[in-house]
Every structure is written in structure tokens, then in C-alpha cells.
Amino acid sequence: MERTFLAIKPDGVQRGLVGEIISRFETKGFTLVGLKLLNVSRELAEAHYDVHRERPFFPGLVEFITSGPVVAMVWEGDGVIAAARKMIGATNPLNAEPGTIRGDLGINIGRNIIHGSDAPETAQKEVSLWFKDEELVSWQPQMTPWLHE
Numbered sequence: 001m002e003r004t005f006l007a008i009k010p011d012g013v014q015r016g017l018v019g020e021i022i023s024r025f026e027t028k029g030f031t032l033v034g035l036k037l038l039n040v041s042r043e044l045a046e047a048h049y050d051v052h053r054e055r056p057f058f059p060g061l062v063e064f065i066t067s068g069p070v071v072a073m074v075w076e077g078d079g080v081i082a083a084a085r086k087m088i089g090a091t092n093p094l095n096a097e098p099g100t101i102r103g104d105l106g107i108n109i110g111r112n113i114i115h116g117s118d119a120p121e122t123a124q125k126e127v128s129l130w131f132k133d134e135e136l137v138s139w140q141p142q143m144t145p146w147l148h149e
Helices: 010-014 018-028 042-048 058-065 080-088 101-105 120-130
Strands: 003-008 031-039 069-076 114-116
Touching: 003 018, 003 080, 003 120, 010 018, 010 069, 018 031, 018 069, 018 080, 018 101, 042 058, 042 120, 069 080, 069 120, 080 101, 080 114
Parallel strands: none
Antiparallel strands: 003 069, 003 114, 031 069
């Protein structure tokens, strides 16, 4: 079963959107296997955004993600990485389709509410960066037979 990492950024937490965002993924039929609220350390932020280290916007990314609480999550399900990316919408909320999280709730590219892994390799790296193995719970919801053939 595929897993992905999602993080509700400080703007999403401060705006009280955590419940709505979690509800969208539960309603879609994905299984929440890891969840925590945390203040992100500079070290974790820099490791998370390491791919952007040489870009001029890197310091701003680190500053923002460490500016307030973040809800870190791991979701599981068939095709969860691609589906989550579609549900999240384009990076710039002004370009995100209505019905997506960013299209419905986002303000601008610097306050785009949520992060989601973009590929299986990225998901694996991000899950292990943000969660210890013992923080993840393997379980099968009772509704699983109603969702999958």
C-alpha cells in the first residue's frame, strides 16, 4: 500500500483548516497512519527543503515553516501520492482548480496551506524525515472492503 507525507503549514493551522483538510482525505477513502502537531525546528525545516537550498527563496521557506505549528501527516492508500497532489492543487493558489484545497482555501503562493510529497521517492524520504517508524500505525478501516475491489 502506497504512503505519502502531507503537512498543513502554519497558515492552514492558524486559519483553523486542519479538520477540513483531514476530512477531505478521509472522505476520499485514504487511511491516516501518522499524525502530529509540532513546532518545526530549523534543522528539520532545512532538511525538508534541502532540494531548494541554493534558491533565493530558501530562507523564506525555512522562516515560514518554523513560524508556527504544523500538522504532519502520513496517509496510505492506492494511488495516494497522485491523488493527494490532485486534491491539493497547483502550488500557486491563483492557478489551482476550484475543488482543490489550494483552489478553495489558498490565498497566494507564499501562503498555500499544505505540502504534499510529489513522488514515491520523495514520499519515502519525507515520511522518514518527519516520523519515526514507531509513530506510524498500520491498520485497516472497516470500510476498506467497500472502497476497494
